[in-house]
Amino acid sequence: MKIISLACNNCGAPLDVPVKTRFLTCNFCDAKLEVQRNESASFTAVLESVNELRSDVxxxxxxxxxxxxxxxxxxxxxxxxxxxxxxxxxxxxxxxxxxxxxxxxxxxxxxxxxxxxxxxxxxxxxxxxxxxxxxxxxxxxxxxxxxxxxxxxxxxxxxxxxxxxxxxx
Ligand SMILES: [Zn+2]
Structure with missing residues (x-):
């Protein structure tokens, strides 16, 4: 399985993510992240609504x-x-x-x-x-x-x- 190295968009921690993964949780800050890709790069984006919902609950x-x-x-x-x-x-x-x-x-x-x-x-x-x-x-x-x-x-x-x-x- 191909792994790509990304950074958590919330805390900056390095994350090794299988290339096909779309959603993940940061091991360091627990943020719910979505992997986004464009032609040149992959990066993570914080799923605000999920994180907010969790803290509301x-x-x-x-x-x-x-x-x-x-x-x-x-x-x-x-x-x-x-x-x-x-x-x-x-x-x-x-x-x-x-x-x-x-x-x-x-x-x-x-x-x-x-x-x-x-x-x-x-x-x-x-x-x-x-x-x-x-x-x-x-x-x-x-x-x-x-x-x-x-x-x-x-x-x-x-x-x-x-x-x-x-x-x-
Ligand atoms: Zn994080």
Whole structure:
């Protein structure tokens, strides 16, 4: 088979092409090329539409991946939010611990007060403190988990974005 030496019209790399080949992909830059011939010479031309189409498909794929990443986080976030007694939901954070501290203080006060007045009532104060502490611990865990999951979402997002946007450097 006769081989001709051509140069990639996109990156300039030398390409050895069988003489009958019309379409090829550059091994170096992945450009789709068409071999064109006139009476005196053969040369390669970049098939713009093919290359553009490919990058469009790639971009669409990445965009839908980005949407998937955001949807995953939206769902996860919904499960981690704290709902108050008015049905409002918010991000678990240190603010919610104020309520826990107030509840513990109330429980302790009740226990001391009841111990003097009607000792069996003290049990409700102690129960109140126990429930408040359990709530506090679970809130702390939720807040930590929330931070962790949010960070991993941001990382996933950054990775996909880096593929869509050409890097600045
Ligand atoms: Zn090339």
């Amino acid at each position: 790639q971009e669409l794929k990445l965009k839908s991946e980005l949407e998937q990443v955001d949807r995953d986080w939206e769902r996860e976030r919904g499960e981690l939010l704290v709902t108050d007694k008015h049905g409002r939901s918010s991000v678990p954070s240190g603010i919610h611990l104020v309520g826990v501290v107030v509840a513990v203080a109330f429980g302790v006060f009740w226990t001391i007060f009841a111990a003097n007045m009607a000792p069996f009532m003290a049990i409700f104060g102690i129960l109140f403190v126990v429930v408040a502490v359990i709530n506090g611990v679970s809130l702390q865990r939720k807040a930590a988990l929330y931070r962790e999951r949010k960070q991993s979402w941001e990382e996933r997002r950054r990775r996909v974005l880096q593929q869509i946007l050409p890097s600045a450097d």
